[in-house]
Amino acid sequence: MKNKIRKIISVIDLISLTGFIILSVIGNILADSQGYNKSGGKWDSDGNYSQISCFLTEDSGFTRDSIQEIQASILDSLKKASIVPEENKTLVPYAYSSYFGNSTVRCDISGRSEAEITAVGGDFFIFRDFRLIDGAYFSESDLMQDGAVIDRNLAWALYGSEKVSGMNIYIDGVKFYISGVIENPRTKPEKKCAGEIPKIYLSYDGLKNLNTSFGISEENTDFKKVTCYECICPNPVENFAYNAVNDYFKDTYKYKYSVVNNSERFEPSERAGNFRNVSDYAVRDSSLKYPYWENASRIVEFKLTFIYFYRRICLVFPVITIIWLIVILWQKAEKYRKILAEKAIESINKKIYEHKQKKDIINNQKHNKSEGENLP
Amino acid sequence: MNDEKETLDPVKRRDIIKNILIVFLAVLLVLTFFSNTIMNKSLAEISTERAMSGKLTERIRGSGIVESNQSYEVKTDGNKVINTIMIKSGKEVKKGDVLFTVGGKESTDLTDAESALAVLELEYQKALLTPDADYSAENQAINSARDELNTAIAKRDNAIANQGNVQEAKNNYSYNKNQLNSLTKLQTKLQSVITAIDTDEYSMAAAEYTGEIIALKNNLTDAESAYNTAYSEYMQLISGGNSRYDEYSEKNPTEPETETTSVPTEIPTVPVQNVSTEEIENARINAEEKESIRDNAKAEYENYKYNLRADLVNQLADTENQIDSLNIMISDYENSMDMDSAMSIDDLNDIVQAKQTALEELIANLNKTKSADENQAKIDSLDLEAKKQEIDRQKQKIEKLKKENEVTEIKSKYDGVVSSVNVKPDEETIPDMVLAVIDITSEGYTAQITVDAQKAQKIKKGTQAEVINNWSGNVEAVVTDIKSDKTAGSRNKILVFSVTGDIESGSGIDLSIPCGNGNYDVIVPKSAVYEDKNGKFVLTVTSKSSPLGNRYYAERIDVEVLSSDEVSSAVQGNISQGAYIITTASKPVSPKDQVRMKDN
Numbered sequence: 008m009k010n011k012i013r014k015i016i017s018v019i020d021l022i023s024l025t026g027f028i029i030l031s032v033i034g035n036i037l038a039d040s041q042g043y044n045k046s047g048g049k050w051d052s053d054g055n056y057s058q059i060s061c062f063l064t065e066d067s068g069f070t071r072d073s074i075q076e077i078q079a080s081i082l083d084s085l086k087k088a089s090i091v092p093e094e095n096k097t098l099v100p101y102a103y104s105s106y107f108g109n110s111t112v113r114c115d116i117s118g119r120s121e122a123e124i125t126a127v128g129g130d131f132f133i134f135r136d137f138r139l140i141d142g143a144y145f146s147e148s149d150l151m152q153d154g155a156v157i158d159r160n161l162a163w164a165l166y167g168s169e170k171v172s173g174m175n176i177y178i179d180g181v182k183f184y185i186s187g188v189i190e191n192p193r194t195k196p197e198k199k200c201a202g203e204i205p206k207i208y209l210s211y212d213g214l215k216n217l218n219t220s221f222g223i224s225e226e227n228t229d230f231k232k233v234t235c236y237e238c239i240c241p242n243p244v245e246n247f248a249y250n251a252v253n254d255y256f257k258d259t260y261k262y263k264y265s266v267v268n269n270s271e272r273f274e275p276s277e278r279a280g281n282f283r284n285v286s287d288y289a290v291r292d293s294s295l296k297y298p299y300w301e302n303a304s305r306i307v308e309f310k311l312t313f314i315y316f317y318r319r320i321c322l323v324f325p326v327i328t329i330i331w332l333i334v335i336l337w338q339k340a341e342k343y344r345k346i347l348a349e350k351a352i353e354s355i356n357k358k359i360y361e362h363k364q365k366k367d368i369i370n371n372q373k374h375n376k377s378e379g380e381n382l383p
Numbered sequence: 384m385n386d387e388k389e390t391l392d393p394v395k396r397r398d399i400i401k402n403i404l405i406v407f408l409a410v411l412l413v414l415t416f417f418s419n420t421i422m423n424k425s426l427a428e429i430s431t432e433r434a435m436s437g438k439l440t441e442r443i444r445g446s447g448i449v450e451s452n453q454s455y456e457v458k459t460d461g462n463k464v465i466n467t468i469m470i471k472s473g474k475e476v477k478k479g480d481v482l483f484t485v486g487g488k489e490s491t492d493l494t495d496a497e498s499a500l501a502v503l504e505l506e507y508q509k510a511l512l513t514p515d516a517d518y519s520a521e522n523q524a525i526n527s528a529r530d531e532l533n534t535a536i537a538k539r540d541n542a543i544a545n546q547g548n549v550q551e552a553k554n555n556y557s558y559n560k561n562q563l564n565s566l567t568k569l570q571t572k573l574q575s576v577i578t579a580i581d582t583d584e585y586s587m588a589a590a591e592y593t594g595e596i597i598a599l600k601n602n603l604t605d606a607e608s609a610y611n612t613a614y615s616e617y618m619q620l621i622s623g624g625n626s627r628y629d630e631y632s633e634k635n636p637t638e639p640e641t642e643t644t645s646v647p648t649e650i651p652t653v654p655v656q657n658v659s660t661e662e663i664e665n666a667r668i669n670a671e672e673k674e675s676i677r678d679n680a681k682a683e684y685e686n687y688k689y690n691l692r693a694d695l696v697n698q699l700a701d702t703e704n705q706i707d708s709l710n711i712m713i714s715d716y717e718n719s720m721d722m723d724s725a726m727s728i729d730d731l732n733d734i735v736q737a738k739q740t741a742l743e744e745l746i747a748n749l750n751k752t753k754s755a756d757e758n759q760a761k762i763d764s765l766d767l768e769a770k771k772q773e774i775d776r777q778k779q780k781i782e783k784l785k786k787e788n789e790v791t792e793i794k795s796k797y798d799g800v801v802s803s804v805n806v807k808p809d810e811e812t813i814p815d816m817v818l819a820v821i822d823i824t825s826e827g828y829t830a831q832i833t834v835d836a837q838k839a840q841k842i843k844k845g846t847q848a849e850v851i852n853n854w855s856g857n858v859e860a861v862v863t864d865i866k867s868d869k870t871a872g873s874r875n876k877i878l879v880f881s882v883t884g885d886i887e888s889g890s891g892i893d894l895s896i897p898c899g900n901g902n903y904d905v906i907v908p909k910s911a912v913y914e915d916k917n918g919k920f921v922l923t924v925t926s927k928s929s930p931l932g933n934r935y936y937a938e939r940i941d942v943e944v945l946s947s948d949e950v951s952s953a954v955q956g957n958i959s960q961g962a963y964i965i966t967t968a969s970k971p972v973s974p975k976d977q978v979r980m981k982d983n
Binding site: 049050051052056095096097098100130133139140142143144148149150151153154172173175182184186187 | 441442443444446838841893898908909910914915916917918943947949950967971973
């Protein structure tokens with residue numbers, strides 16, 4: 008009977024541990040699939056940086072002009088923590104973006120396609136886990152701001168090739184050149200959230216040329232609108248970076264923003280602990296509109312909440328088994344404990360004796376040597 | 384289970400162990416042989432490019448519209464019909480080449496011009512009929528004013544000359560007036576007395592003219608009264624049953640008689656009781672005496688009254704004559720002395736001054752009117768002249784239109800290239816309509832691009848730009864001017880290019896303008912430069928030889944980006960020309976990771 012119980016317990020433990028391992032592997036694969044959330048780790052492999060994202064509503068009033076303010080606010084917080092920028096090194100890289108609208112994109116030949124335009128600024132492409140197929144990313148330091156990064160779908164739709172960097176495209180008659188071509192979204196959540204419409208990323212300055220076409224004037228703040236701000240910030244203590252960003256937004260943009268610590272959002276303890284709040288994902292109580300990469304991350308986050316919670320459940324039975332075994336062993340090994348204790352004491356005493364012996368011999372040798380030197 | 388173990392054949396057990404060992408060794412052997420291949424498959428595949436030295440040029444791109452420096456618009460002056468079009472857009476034409484042939488058309492312009500000429504001539508004729516200015520009314524007014532002035536001056540002078548006579552006449556006038564007043568009063572008194580005599584009522588009559596009449600009347604009244612008393616006594620005496628007395632009494636009951644009555648001469652037959660005849664006779668005699676007295680007084684009174692009235696009437700007639708005479712004198716004087724004569728010399732001087740001023744004003748107004756009329760006359764003369772000239776021009780225009788209707792060819796005035804043709808065959812033209820635009824090729828083309836002022840600082844005049852859409856191969860563009868964008872609030876600069884080659888105005892041109900270039904030792908693909916908290920870096924490939932071949936490792940090299948264009952970056956760091964730079968990898972590569980080169 009005892010053997011049978013032992014076998015059942017062993018099987019259950021084995022299944023639990025197997026489940027634990029499988030869930031761990033699945034969780035890691037899922038978490039790794041969202042490369043967007045690992046920019047902090049790429050920026051600093053030691054893990055001293057956190058990647059913080061902030062998403063804002065369309066009417067929040069957060070614009071390009073606000074970027075300098077929040078950067079100054081973060082740097083000020085870091086300065087108080089004795090962290091200051093070094094020469095030629097960026098302390099807090101940042102990026103910002105906003106969905107701008109859909110438009111028809113044409114090329115020099117007959118190709119044309121509908122595309123989703125995203126206005127980007129800062130080090131946007133450092134944060135995104137795009138795979139560059141051709142060309143290069145544009146940056147704010149470029150002399151010309153008419154570069155465009157398009158995805159493979161758009162490159163194929165326009166030119167029938169993915170090696171099209173340097174070619175021209177036209178949006179509402181305004182010419183841009185293809186700076187780089189990126190791979191389409193690869194993971195299932197990304198594909199689901201990104202949709203079928205090809206993507207095109209343009210700089211805010213480049214979008215100024217589209218003002219007339221989109222009915223935007225220089226005075227209108229729409230073309231400066233920012234709905235996604237991200238930064239990689241040193242995190243000397245827990246939640247420092249998160250608080251530094253959140254402190255800026257919490258008063259001015261109350262109820263119009265959401266801050267996420269990307270570096271920690273997929274941590275098993277974080278996700279398993281968040282299981283009790285998983286129903287929050289079903290509630291839509293804000294006018295926030297997330298970009299597709301954030302929606303994909305939220306899907307993964309939702310899945311990981313269950314995976315890591317069940318993984319934790321899988322550990323319950325093996326832990327109980329181990330505790331139970333320890334108790335039984337403790338009870339059964341009482342006489343062995345005594346013998347072991349005597350042997351341990353004897354061994355310790357022996358070690359102490361040997362140590363003293365060695366010390367005495369050394370002292371004697373030193374003494375003899377000094378006497379010999381003193382001899383005439 | 385133990386039973387099963389016990390029943391297992393030792394030989395069989397050895398076989399099983401042997402087979403397991405064989406399989407294990409076989410797998411080990413296979414893994415050993417393919418270890419390198421397996422390992423390579425697990426490594427990130429990379430592609431590389433070699434770091435080069437050379438030039439790196441930053442460029443500004445822009446698009447503009449090519450415009451001719453000078454173009455010639457082919458126009459027509461009249462309404463015509465396009466017969467044939469000899470040109471098309473882009474065609475090169477020489478001076479004198481026929482561009483269009485146009486047919487004459489019943490020109491509405493000519494009809495309109497002729498109608499306009501008729502109207503102008505009519506207006507001119509009407510203008511000639513304009514009457515001369517008439518100043519007769521003004522002259523008449525001036526003459527009247529002048530006469531009035533002269534009259535006023537004469538009156539004033541006369542007043543000054545007759546200043547003594549006037550005073551005497553005035554004194555006489557005053558005297559006569561006083562006399563008239565006295566005589567009028569006298570007349571009134573006389574009339575009142577005459578009236579009193581006529582009515583025998585003298586209470587209101589002037590006493591100085593009544594004389595003794597009042598006394599005479601009183602005497603008469605007294606005599607009458609006495610007679611009445613006597614008569615009454617007599618009648619009382621004889622009244623006893625005497626019908627005559629009764630009749631008398633009834634006839635004069637109580638009041639005094641107003642008419643003269645007489646005492647009866649016969650004594651009644653029936654005497655009054657207790658009265659003697661003597662008493663009656665005495666009474667009758669007394670009455671008759673009283674009657675006589677009364678009659679005398681009455682006669683005296685009547686005579687006096689008659690005489691007095693006649694005298695007063697004579698006086699009144701004299702007085703009225705005098706009054707009439709005085710009235711005539713006064714009237715004459717007053718007639719001779721009008722208002723002006725009554726005025727003082729100062730007043731007359733003022734009147735003369737006013738008349739003088741009025742006259743001067745009239746003269747000034749007349750002069751002003753004349754001056755205005757003269758000016759108007761000059762203007763009218765100029766208008767007339769203008770109308771005449773306009774008529775001449777209209778005539779010339781009509782002549783020109785008549786001539787133009789005969790033109791059948793429109794020729795090019797310059798050498799050039801047709802930029803646009805704006806008409807179609809059989810199309811009717813209107814005056815000044817642009818039929819075609821011809822770019823004068825000898826003047827060249829320009830294009831303008833607006834760029835940010837900061838970027839424009841890197842561009843110099845004379846820089847040759849690369850024409851991206853240079854399909855013909857011979858189009859060149861050179862920066863000739865950099866000027867400010869005058870648009871309000873703009874901080875841009877306008878780059879002006881001189882464009883030459885096989886190009887037309889109106890076509891778009893894409894330009895890439897080099898703005899400073901430099902020679903760099905190490906130029907790497909722009910996409911190969913990464914950045915993390917330690918700064919920018921590139922990943923290079925290092926190789927190590929091993930018995931199984933070369934192994935490749937990624938190596939991080941920190942760099943500083945000196946300059947970039949769209950595809951390349953010039954970097955500085957512990958990197959040399961020829962180094963293999965990792966440009967892409969199949970999965971994330973970290974420094975010191977082993978990688979495999981992409982199979983070519």
